[in-house]
């Protein structure tokens with residue numbers, strides 16, 4: 001028997017800020033594949049999944065379901081290729097304290113670290129590779145899994161069970177994010193919501209959602225680690241922990 005908590009990080013605004021690189025790659029790929037950027041200029045990307053952004057930008061602009069589906073593989077291929085280049089051209093910023101926190105969490109055997117992000121899995125890998133962070137994450141839920149962020153905690157829990165043999169309680173899953181959508185998806189399933197104000201959502205808006213925990217930033221590693229000290233629930237497991245750096249799957 002071990003004591004396990006799972007912490008799932010959002011990427012944009014929580015781990016790093018792409019400062020336009022992701023949006024630019026998506027707009028360029030969409031124009032190449034579908035001949036239009038649709039409503040992407042006006043669309044608020046924050047907290048939305050890549051698959052939802054694509055759908056809600058293009059369908060109202062006259063792209064049919066069939067055309068959207070038929071072009072999806074090529075869109076992703078172009079998006080990932082463009083993102084690989086732009087992520088190194090733009091002023092992409094690693095947010096304060098993130099790497100120290102990831103290192104500290106990975107050094108513990110009672111906390112399991114993963115991703116819960118609106119990015120496609122390959123987009124997530126590319127963004128994290130900018131700072132060499134992929135090895136810290138042992139599981140993940142991505143836009144390839146669902147376009148609906150509120151479904152993601154449930155998928156994460158199922159994946160912990162199918163991949164690692166854990167019957168994890170939602171109250172032992174911590175979701176760290178910078179938007180009200182991250183908090184909402186945690187609340188929907190009774191997971192622990194952790195708000196961080198390093199994205200584009202103001203602290204007052206985040207606090208109005210009554211997150212379980214709030215941080216201006218993740219720069220104080222000791223303060224963030226404290227939230228994992230409470231209410232530890234013993235969880236039976238029948239598989240060994242995979243080593244840090246094990247590949248996560250989309």
Ligand SMILES: [Mg+2]
Pocket residue numbers: 010011012013014046047177178179199
């Ligand atoms: Mg975010």
